[in-house]
Amino acid sequence: MKKLSIISLFALILLSLSACKSANDSIPLILYNEVDPFILEFKKHIFHYASGKVDIDSFDSQNSQLLQNEIIENMLEENRSVLIINPVDRLGAYTIIDKVKEHNIPIVFINREPLEVDMYSWDKVYYIGAPAENSAMIQSEMIHSLFKDPLDLSDYDKNNDNIIQLVLLKGEQGHQDAEIRSEVVIEELEHLGYRIEILSIEVCDWQESIAYLKMNDLMKNLEDPIELVISNNDAMALGAIRAMEEQGLFSDDNKDGVIDRETEPWIPVVGIDGIETAKLSIDSGRLYGTVINDSEEMSRALIELVEALQNGEDLSNLSYELENGKYIWIDYRKYEDQEEAN
Amino acid sequence: MAKKQYTLSIRQSIFYPSILIVLISILTVSMILFFNFRRTTSEIVEDSSKEINKQIILNFENYINSVIDTANYIQEKTVEYGLRANQVGLDDVYAQAAEVQPDIESIVLLDRSGHYLVRSTNKTVSEEDLTKKEWFIDALSDDSIYHFSSPHPQDIFLISSSEVITVTKVVTYYYNEVEYQGILVIDINTSNIITLTETTNLGENGHIVIINDDDSLIYSNNTACVTDECQSLQISREIIFGGRSVDIEGTDFYANVNTLRNTRWRMATFINTDVLSTTSANTLWIMALITVVTFFITMTASSIISRRISSPISRLKDHMAKLEHGDFYKKIEIDGQQEVVSLTHSFNSMIEEIQGLMDRIITEQKSKRKTEFQALQNQINPHFLYNTLDSIVYLSENKMNDKVVEMVVALSKFFRISISRGQNIIFLKEEIEHARNYLLIQQIRYNNKFHFHFEVEDSVLNYKVVKLSLQPLIENAIVHGISTEYDEGLITIRAFQEGEDLIMEVEDDGFGMTSEQIQDVYERIQYSSEGKSVGLRNVYQRLKLYYGDKAKFLVDSELDERTTIRLVIPIEGAL
Numbered sequence: 001m002k003k004l005s006i007i008s009l010f011a012l013i014l015l016s017l018s019a020c021k022s023a024n025d026s027i028p029l030i031l032y033n034e035v036d037p038f039i040l041e042f043k044k045h046i047f048h049y050a051s052g053k054v055d056i057d058s059f060d061s062q063n064s065q066l067l068q069n070e071i072i073e074n075m076l077e078e079n080r081s082v083l084i085i086n087p088v089d090r091l092g093a094y095t096i097i098d099k100v101k102e103h104n105i106p107i108v109f110i111n112r113e114p115l116e117v118d119m120y121s122w123d124k125v126y127y128i129g130a131p132a133e134n135s136a137m138i139q140s141e142m143i144h145s146l147f148k149d150p151l152d153l154s155d156y157d158k159n160n161d162n163i164i165q166l167v168l169l170k171g172e173q174g175h176q177d178a179e180i181r182s183e184v185v186i187e188e189l190e191h192l193g194y195r196i197e198i199l200s201i202e203v204c205d206w207q208e209s210i211a212y213l214k215m216n217d218l219m220k221n222l223e224d225p226i227e228l229v230i231s232n233n234d235a236m237a238l239g240a241i242r243a244m245e246e247q248g249l250f251s252d253d254n255k256d257g258v259i260d261r262e263t264e265p266w267i268p269v270v271g272i273d274g275i276e277t278a279k280l281s282i283d284s285g286r287l288y289g290t291v292i293n294d295s296e297e298m299s300r301a302l303i304e305l306v307e308a309l310q311n312g313e314d315l316s317n318l319s320y321e322l323e324n325g326k327y328i329w330i331d332y333r334k335y336e337d338q339e340e341a342n
Numbered sequence: 343m344a345k346k347q348y349t350l351s352i353r354q355s356i357f358y359p360s361i362l363i364v365l366i367s368i369l370t371v372s373m374i375l376f377f378n379f380r381r382t383t384s385e386i387v388e389d390s391s392k393e394i395n396k397q398i399i400l401n402f403e404n405y406i407n408s409v410i411d412t413a414n415y416i417q418e419k420t421v422e423y424g425l426r427a428n429q430v431g432l433d434d435v436y437a438q439a440a441e442v443q444p445d446i447e448s449i450v451l452l453d454r455s456g457h458y459l460v461r462s463t464n465k466t467v468s469e470e471d472l473t474k475k476e477w478f479i480d481a482l483s484d485d486s487i488y489h490f491s492s493p494h495p496q497d498i499f500l501i502s503s504s505e506v507i508t509v510t511k512v513v514t515y516y517y518n519e520v521e522y523q524g525i526l527v528i529d530i531n532t533s534n535i536i537t538l539t540e541t542t543n544l545g546e547n548g549h550i551v552i553i554n555d556d557d558s559l560i561y562s563n564n565t566a567c568v569t570d571e572c573q574s575l576q577i578s579r580e581i582i583f584g585g586r587s588v589d590i591e592g593t594d595f596y597a598n599v600n601t602l603r604n605t606r607w608r609m610a611t612f613i614n615t616d617v618l619s620t621t622s623a624n625t626l627w628i629m630a631l632i633t634v635v636t637f638f639i640t641m642t643a644s645s646i647i648s649r650r651i652s653s654p655i656s657r658l659k660d661h662m663a664k665l666e667h668g669d670f671y672k673k674i675e676i677d678g679q680q681e682v683v684s685l686t687h688s689f690n691s692m693i694e695e696i697q698g699l700m701d702r703i704i705t706e707q708k709s710k711r712k713t714e715f716q717a718l719q720n721q722i723n724p725h726f727l728y729n730t731l732d733s734i735v736y737l738s739e740n741k742m743n744d745k746v747v748e749m750v751v752a753l754s755k756f757f758r759i760s761i762s763r764g765q766n767i768i769f770l771k772e773e774i775e776h777a778r779n780y781l782l783i784q785q786i787r788y789n790n791k792f793h794f795h796f797e798v799e800d801s802v803l804n805y806k807v808v809k810l811s812l813q814p815l816i817e818n819a820i821v822h823g824i825s826t827e828y829d830e831g832l833i834t835i836r837a838f839q840e841g842e843d844l845i846m847e848v849e850d851d852g853f854g855m856t857s858e859q860i861q862d863v864y865e866r867i868q869y870s871s872e873g874k875s876v877g878l879r880n881v882y883q884r885l886k887l888y889y890g891d892k893a894k895f896l897v898d899s900e901l902d903e904r905t906t907i908r909l910v911i912p913i914e915g916a917l
Contacts, residue, residue: 066396066600073584091487092601094555095608099582115484179486183514190521201418 424516545614814877823850
């Protein structure tokens, strides 16, 4: 009896030591960088839609693929049921797929789309995002509504040469969205019949501060007047506006808190993403327009997909179309200033 | 179920548990320390390996980024110059960019059919169809990204034969304001990559492996990995990304695999961690040594301590064993712990106590036997009986029938009380009655030579007293007090209560005694065992035996006047 109790005591100790590792039910959301305001907003929406349905655990990769790889390794050890990954480096996503495939855990990529060839290397890989060219098309539509007629440009053609002199603020080099947005917006404008002159293409890595610095330089060095600034995202657009404000543009002369486009100096700037600060900037007459990268709708779709994956449900019953069994596309939406919307 | 019971001696029960406790604790502590140490060191090694891997990757990424930056710059310039329709200056821009980064062999812009548009150098170009080159096909496979080729001999120009990595990307260019797609080709000398790998210390035989997305080898500075198949390459493929400890041909390495940003490559670093297993083994040896040494120290110490504790106790035990065999009279002196010493003292005083008790028991037994004997002798004093019977015969011959009757009745009552159903304690009234009968008999015998007188309080009649305590005193009074021929003596018997005491007195009016004689009487009744005053001593000793020290036997006398013997008995003993 005594021996038995001693043995069971030892067994208990061993058991409690070994029981430290246990499966975690919550689903990891591994973001590329929480400094990115769009990502922060996306995260907020994801948590909003997840509440009461799935448990989400969020991780910040701090813009380091190495750190992200470490996080993923830990998640694999914890045997999570689904991984939501916003890759730091879309080119490296194939390694994530290869690695996770060994553990047979479905992956949902968001925000940054892995190469098509990688997406099709395993059937349990999904992507939820917006079609990049769609945002550029909407952007070009907004520009079209500003200049009205390709053959007879509106007053915004300051030098009256019937050519739009523009500056393009490009996101990260090699980032698919940056490339496509840049390419498509120009193509579309040309397709609509506009003659354009690209004064400069500035790669600003999606960042407000870099856009601010580069725009500052451009304002000082460019001889031609800038008639349009096209930005791949809102953050860079806001950075450019900040630089232009310091150069005397967007001055609120009558101090009414709103830039009056008829009387006060301004240059149209269009962004993409529709983050809160961008919307405020539009409302105060600074940013001309933005395209909402509908992270709210994406979050709704994401949670629906994740829930279905977790419960092993049939994905064909989703309320979103699952293109080729892999992609859920959430279209961009236009966001204009309130006056015009009214 | 009969179970064999092992009873341990004190020494064993100190020795074994202390050895066991120390052994278990030392083993547990060393195990914990060892595993903790090993975990910590391997964590440190793992962390530092990861850090080194991070550093190398960062170096490579920085390098790749610098190439991409150059490519971006070229791209921007190409667009800019194209937009301004200023094609002429572009060759210079390309040449300058190539010069700024010495490891860039050449920068070339090709159109989709592989013809030169812009180039950084004037070297003679080869006549080969560049669209057939692997890097050209790669570039077209995905126009959104930069493509990095495997190291290969430079194949654009005729003269140079250096080994290069070709970086390609589909780019936009403008010609006469019309947008075209071209291919930007940058050749980088591999020597820089080799330099990058050499700057970091990976330990002996530490090395790196760079593999492509199709798991083919791009580069390794390990000579064993020049061919396509080597263990490091296989490990890198297996890991995919992340880190773990590996063993390559008997050497411990920590392998780390991570992707290189902006490329499809991943890089594995193999860092020598043999030092970990060596320290680990050393620590294990030290732990084992400590365990063994501590074990022996504990064994010795515990053996000494247990002996010191147990030896006084076992001496005491041996001594007690003698006591068991009846040797009560030997004391013992033991040096040792406080407890044992005080135990010894207690033992010694116990022995003393036992000795005292036994002596007293022996004395009391002897005294009791004698007293009983005396009492018996007194009760049936044959001389008294003969004399009384002689007196009765004499009285009958003289026809003194009344006296005969009186005497026979008194004798009969006397014996009845003397026997008194064998009880030793009787009521005082019975003792008085007995005395009276005795006096009556003696009065007749002594022919009325004395008178007697009783002064007894009624209240004390029902107290109980030791039987035959008055008769010897009366006998003494008759013998010593009434031997004169001239006077008739008077014997007074008193019984009364005085405070908490019951007093019985026998007084005669004879010669009395000097104080020396009184002292003599005291001594005889207390110490002497034979000779005179047997009756008095008998009373005295029975008094002391029965009532203890509270009972008193007092002799008081005035010369030529009287002698009084007083017995003082505590009332509580007479109830």
